Amino acid sequence: VTNNVKYFLNYKKLKNKNIPETRVTIIDMKPTKDEVENFVKHWTPLADKVDINHYNTWGGTQVDLNYDDSHQKSKHQDKLAESQNSGFDFACTHPWEEMVIGADGRVGLCCLDHELNEQVGDIKSATIQEIWQGEVINNYRKKQLNLEYDSIGSCKNCNAHTYQRHHWWAKLQRP
Incomplete structure (x- = not known):
């Protein structure tokens, strides 16, 4: 290589x-x-x-x-694409940026929840628009805006904050 x-x-x-x-x-x-x-x-x-x-x-x-x-x-601070810290102090970007649809039609909260444990819908019973704008995913989004990561099983131990920390989204939410 x-x-x-x-x-x-x-x-x-x-x-x-x-x-x-x-x-x-x-x-x-x-x-x-x-x-x-x-x-x-x-x-x-x-x-x-x-x-x-x-x-x-x-x-x-x-x-x-x-x-x-x-x-x-x-x-190597200039080379670090991310930084390790204690966790999220901002809402994760994933629930606003992506939709993950499993082969069986289940829709998960984010790409890091590869087992689709946090199911937000199913395309066999709802449209993509209904799921994207639905109550289930919006409840997850509210929890993340409130930094209630411990109440979301797949988010509790997630370290995605390490590579999202420097994104504009995170900077908007922190003082």
Whole structure:
């Protein structure tokens, strides 16, 4: 894979093209923590953008492989695409941006609830518009606006805040 990316970057340079933007990303987590430094050093002179992302727990359904290393974070603060912190202090963007429809027609609250535990409707019994504007999803949205994440099973242990923290949506909601 590395050689293919390098080939692409050389071809882009040969053709004197700035697009498409080439971004490489490493997931900074316990199993890769010793690789981050070399990854950044290796790719910074080559790629247009180098990102360091934290591990996503998929709504708390996966073991959290993140770790706390303040030195590493401060050293690469300009590369961090997200920041680890104590949790949401703003409403999550997912219930306003996306609709997840399972193969069986059930509609879930967000893409991180991959098991559709927080069902907001079913396209076999309601239209997409009815679900999107419906009471069930609006109740979830209200809970999130009120920061009542503990009352939503799939949101309780979600770490999506780590990559939403710097979005305009989050900034609008915080002082």
